[in-house]
Amino acid sequence: MGDENSLEELSYQSGYGNSFSSEALAGALPHGQNSPLLCPYSLYAEQISGTSFTSPRKLNLRSWLYRIKPSVTHEPFKPRVPSHGKLLSEFDRSNSSATPTQLRWKPVEIPDSPTDFVDGLFTVCGAGSSFLRHGFAVHMYTANKSMDNCAFCNADGDFLIVPQKGRLWITTECGKLQVSPGEVAILPQGFRFAVDLPDGPSRGYVAEIFGAHFQLPDLGPIGANGLAAPRDFLAPTAWFEDGRRPGYTIVQKFGGELFTAKQDFSPFNVVAWHGNHVPYKYDLSKFCPYNTVLVDHSDPSINTVLTAPTDKPGVALLDFVVFPPRWLVAEHTFRPPYYHRNCMSEFMGLIYGGYEAKADGFLPGGSSLHSCMTPHGPDTKTYEATIARGNEPGPFRIKDTMAFMFESCLMPRVCAWALESPFMDHDYYQCWIGLRSHFTWESRNATSKDDNEVDGKTAK
Ligand SMILES: O=C(O)Cc1cc(O)ccc1O
Numbered sequence: 001m002g003d004e005n006s007l008e009e010l011s012y013q014s015g016y017g018n019s020f021s022s023e024a025l026a027g028a029l030p031h032g033q034n035s036p037l038l039c040p041y042s043l044y045a046e047q048i049s050g051t052s053f054t055s056p057r058k059l060n061l062r063s064w065l066y067r068i069k070p071s072v073t074h075e076p077f078k079p080r081v082p083s084h085g086k087l088l089s090e091f092d093r094s095n096s097s098a099t100p101t102q103l104r105w106k107p108v109e110i111p112d113s114p115t116d117f118v119d120g121l122f123t124v125c126g127a128g129s130s131f132l133r134h135g136f137a138v139h140m141y142t143a144n145k146s147m148d149n150c151a152f153c154n155a156d157g158d159f160l161i162v163p164q165k166g167r168l169w170i171t172t173e174c175g176k177l178q179v180s181p182g183e184v185a186i187l188p189q190g191f192r193f194a195v196d197l198p199d200g201p202s203r204g205y206v207a208e209i210f211g212a213h214f215q216l217p218d219l220g221p222i223g224a225n226g227l228a229a230p231r232d233f234l235a236p237t238a239w240f241e242d243g244r245r246p247g248y249t250i251v252q253k254f255g256g257e258l259f260t261a262k263q264d265f266s267p268f269n270v271v272a273w274h275g276n277h278v279p280y281k282y283d284l285s286k287f288c289p290y291n292t293v294l295v296d297h298s299d300p301s302i303n304t305v306l307t308a309p310t311d312k313p314g315v316a317l318l319d320f321v322v323f324p325p326r327w328l329v330a331e332h333t334f335r336p337p338y339y340h341r342n343c344m345s346e347f348m349g350l351i352y353g354g355y356e357a358k359a360d361g362f363l364p365g366g367s368s369l370h371s372c373m374t375p376h377g378p379d380t381k382t383y384e385a386t387i388a389r390g391n392e393p394g395p396f397r398i399k400d401t402m403a404f405m406f407e408s409c410l411m412p413r414v415c416a417w418a419l420e421s422p423f424m425d426h427d428y429y430q431c432w433i434g435l436r437s438h439f440t441w442e443s444r445n446a447t448s449k450d451d452n453e454v455d456g457k458t459a460k
């Protein structure tokens, strides 16, 4: 499949949340109804629902797939053997730990032994439960070979895949997506997909959400345009393969466990489809960032690409936020991210370049976790350099960088293998230990002196 892909310039359908339709053979989509007694080309009609049948219309997600054989034509599911057992979809004391410590990982090495996307996927942290349809997981993958005669299907939740190294050529039931580092792909719950690695060694991050779907954030006072534009989200066009594929395996993630089922055909046998429940991709370089243009540092929510809501207004199950190249222009302002403690929890990754709050140690392919109310902020070097630069440094362009954050209202528990990982940066706390007191009883701001008299001295 890889060679065939390389010659192909894929075509996509654009628009977020659209009602799409696509046919790989002219006339394959039925007209006027979804389930004719006999479909064109004698295809089977099959619906995939991403929301309950009765979800409100504006939230309702479903697609109709017209396929050569229906998905149900397979042998019974069996537990997958061997299974590395490093995937979780519910988090409790028995399988993961709570820690308020600032955590950071160096880039995870990509193995030499043959490892495909499924074998290379492991959970780092998460909260809640796929069984209860509320929660999230953060995974990473390291892989070096394409999936062979098998497809993956995640019954637990939606995947947001952030490749950091190596392109992913993803065949889905709706067609193909070619996803490069700097782009992201969303694979909604239940879609079967296979990942080819045209570049070999690959690494990336995955956010998984249970019981919710991503949507574009509201723009509020920003207006009708800005941040991620709906038309830059790309869905596939129908693509199918026919014929016998003996021993084809469906690997199903269900409650965090892997199951396999054999069938004698490819699941990528959808000749035409229509609907609004689809895999899609987005190129982060298209993001149109907004920011302060006078003073202070904007909260990172200003850079939200996609958000998965909870039932509480403004409280995200998971926000996907980016820190892209942009101009910093704020006057008499500490421009890097401020020091803070957040009731939300922040997992960060770096796709390329450096990150404005960390002079050292946060590397492309690495990650960090600052959980609920865990203090964090710029490292000592960044703080000292910022202060040395002085009050009026002029416009500065942050270049060649793409960091991101998965931010959740739920408190993540961390997997043992992530805490015990050889890539854990045990010295992370050292990056702040050097922050010394710059406090002086001499106020620099003479005008406010009188307002700040404490015990006859000036506190500022
Ligand atoms: O902690 C971080 O680096 C992420 C972050 C960035 C920012 O610009 C403001 C707040 C914030 O949490």
Ligand SMILES: [Fe+2]
Residues within 6 Å of the ligand: 340, 342, 346, 370, 376
């Ligand atoms: Fe933060």
